[in-house]
Amino acid sequence: MLASLDAVLLARAQFAFTMAFHIIFPAFSIGLASYLAVLEGLWLWTGREVFLNLFKYWLKIFSIGFAMGVVSGVVMSYQFGTNWAVFSDKAGPVVGPLMAYEVLSAFFLEAGFLGVMLFGMERVGRGPHYLATLLVAAGTLFSAFWILTVNSWMQTPAGYGVNAQGQFVPVDWWAIVFNPSLPYRLVHMVLAAYLTTALVVGAVGAWHLLRERGGGPRSEGARVMFSMAMGLILVVAPLQIFAGDAHGLNTLEHQPAKVMAMEGHFQSHPHGAPLLLFGLPDQDAATVRYAIEIPKLSSLILKHDLNAPLNGLDTVPRENWPPVPVVFWSFRIMIGLGFLMLGLGLFALIARIKGGLYAWRPLHLYALAMGPAGFVAVLAGWTTTEVGRQPFTVYGALRTAESHSPLAAPAVATSLAAFAVIYLCVFAAGVFYIVRLMSHAPHPGETGPSPAEPIRTAGLHPGPAMSPGHGLQPAD
Template sequence: MEWIDALTLARIQFAFTVSFHIIFPSFSIGLASYLAVLNGLHLMTGRPVYLMLFNYWKKIFAIAFGMGVVSGIVMSYEFGTNWSVFAEKTGPVLGPLMGYEVMSAFFLEAGFLGVMLFGRERVGPKLHCFATAMVALGTFMSAFWILSVNSWMQTPAGYAMNDVGQFIVVDWWAVIFNPSFPYRLVHMLLAAYLTTAFVVGGVAAYHLLRQKSERVKGSGTAVMFSMALWMAAIVAPIQIAAGDAHGLNTLEHQPRKIAAMEGHYETVKGAPLILFGVPNAKERRMDCVVQIPYLGSLILTHTLDGEIRGMDSWPADEQPPMGIVFYAFRVMVGIGTLMCLLGLWSLWLRYKGRLYDTPLMHRAALWMGPSGFVAVLAGWTVTEVGRQPYTVYNLLRTADSASPIDATAIAFSLLAFVVVYFSLFGAGVYYMLRQMANPPSMSDPALSVQEPMRAAGLAGARTGVAGHSGSGGQV
């Protein structure tokens, strides 16, 4: 078939591998910070419930971290196999940035990961807390460098071209802190925190539904549920504001992507906000439209009659595919809205004192557990497909970035990736779900270690069941 060519197969393969990969960093970034918070709270308060939750989630973090590293290494090889022209032309710019990620972030994570996972009894609580914070910092730095790389591909800056057609650096500051980088970094980090919060909240909700005995303020499951919903209530509205700022930045630097996101085939003043529609690429119009008049211009230009450029502003070979971007954007925004509503609902139930004994909330939180992953995948789809037909926006086309490799070879490697990924990562995800199916327990052997208790009400108590029974504080 005509569409099954080497370029299409290479794009499918990279989309497949990057979709698998992004799931794990989006979880491990937030989970590393959550572990650091739990460790710090235990160090400050002496409450064994925090150590119990730390030990519960650190096992899951170790699996997610390992699968994220493995899936990331695979993508690095793909640059050399399927995208060698892209690697050659952008190597002087992107190569050092990816090297900085390895030398700083990965070395920091790897250096302290063993201490975090296995060294508490050997190094003591304070140094163990420091090691956990360093792992969290490492995940942040990894996101920093990778987002800088990808943002430069979206909004290239600080470069020049040499005699052989390569991008070279003339200003490292402009390369790293390119125009879209601050917005995309904040947006991605908040997405990672929300992804983790809803996984944690979903797991807690599962156990609250199964075990009524856990619906007690101060129990491990209740503390976990409370912390997750605090994060949702606080971060989800911030994410909406960050997304709005990111959209304005995209309008300035990538207006074609905005046209696809908003569903505008024609340039219009006083543009409506299209809530839903069916893109008709053949007729160049939006069918079955549900829209709110003028709201699109108000959001993007802050005026009712602001002009929003449509796809007719660019030649056909410069336009991204609207359908994929249009639908993915609405999935992302829809999930973000549900996250915000769930967070606000949790505040109301918390105020009424019914957060732990409202099964409808628990079922909603359980169903929303995987929502962060779906939103992240939808967001990255908008980002990457909306950049087409370029790998480096307006400068290097995707068609000119691929390796001169036979379609058959890519097809066989794609098939191998599908089999190996679903087998290997499927087993890893299954094991994580098995771990999550067990509730956090105070019978963990690590909790039998003597811990200093700083809270006055727990002074002299040992970490364990006795210490837990005396700690009834609220998260």
């Protein structure tokens, strides 16, 4: 049975499986690192203990998420050599240096100052510790930049030549790094990371506010985190919608077949294309069955003209079509969740104006239900991006079927099964522990040195070592 399976399909499934586990942790870490920098900055500025308590509370969660992201990322890199050796050989002269820059400029920055961030507040002092927190946050953003540079070059390759061995070789590094889709993808991904973090923080705050209504202890930290999260969602959700629209227009210019699949446009529309809200794409019959559509709205969105013509997949050779049903539905999941996020932000704004931000149970239930929405949206968006690029690994230049290692299907299937078992066990345990930490409200007794306290108390010069139960620890 294993011998009858397609080795390329199995290799793609393995990469998709490991990527799905990996991407949720960087998406969370990027936003959470910035949130920690804001919390520590607010504590230093205002002296309010609640900000320090929240910093210490989320720092524990960040340390676990960061570690899980590192472990899953290491596995991802090995697959380039095991399952995608031809891709590594052909694209290595371009992709290899970019990945190395990510390690040297981003990962080293994060890893180098993470220890100070986790354990150094009582040892190095307030200023150096805050600098370490800022550098860790900057490192996560640099990491996103370099990884998205690699992916964006694969989506919109530029600045390269092809040598006699068929390898992609750099000709213009500026064009490679700042390829046509990088700015749009970078903004879209960073905003997605901030939304993902805000939704998780908001859900945790909502959970503890709901527990208060059920007779639990009052938590000032829950109020502060919920207010901050709802404010960020209100600002970032509309920005993400505009950024997504700009990204879509860029994709239409450089990867039109992907947009055709997202829109479900099998046929061209010379006098204005409809927006297909829902339907069942039938790739073999080249049609969307049971379609619910709004006439000409797709042309208005993509061309800003109701009557603008839009090409369909009938203008693209069938062998270059992406898997339309997957792209069609993953795109709609992402868009639908985006508007639900905007709705949450607006609902919270109304509650804030009416003085019910901490009292409206429907708002708290809404926020709690939306807690995982950022992760689902990130996975749906990544699916749209990567499946929509098919059948190419380097768009228009290297096909996926020509990129894999010469491995037999049973070997790939065995490694996929091993990954599935190990990931589900290890990462389930990690996620369970993170959720368990979130279930406890920020402890009002978790105090730290106030910025106004004497120098020795604030830890601005070396003093006696603190006891293991005091200060910052990655977990209780």
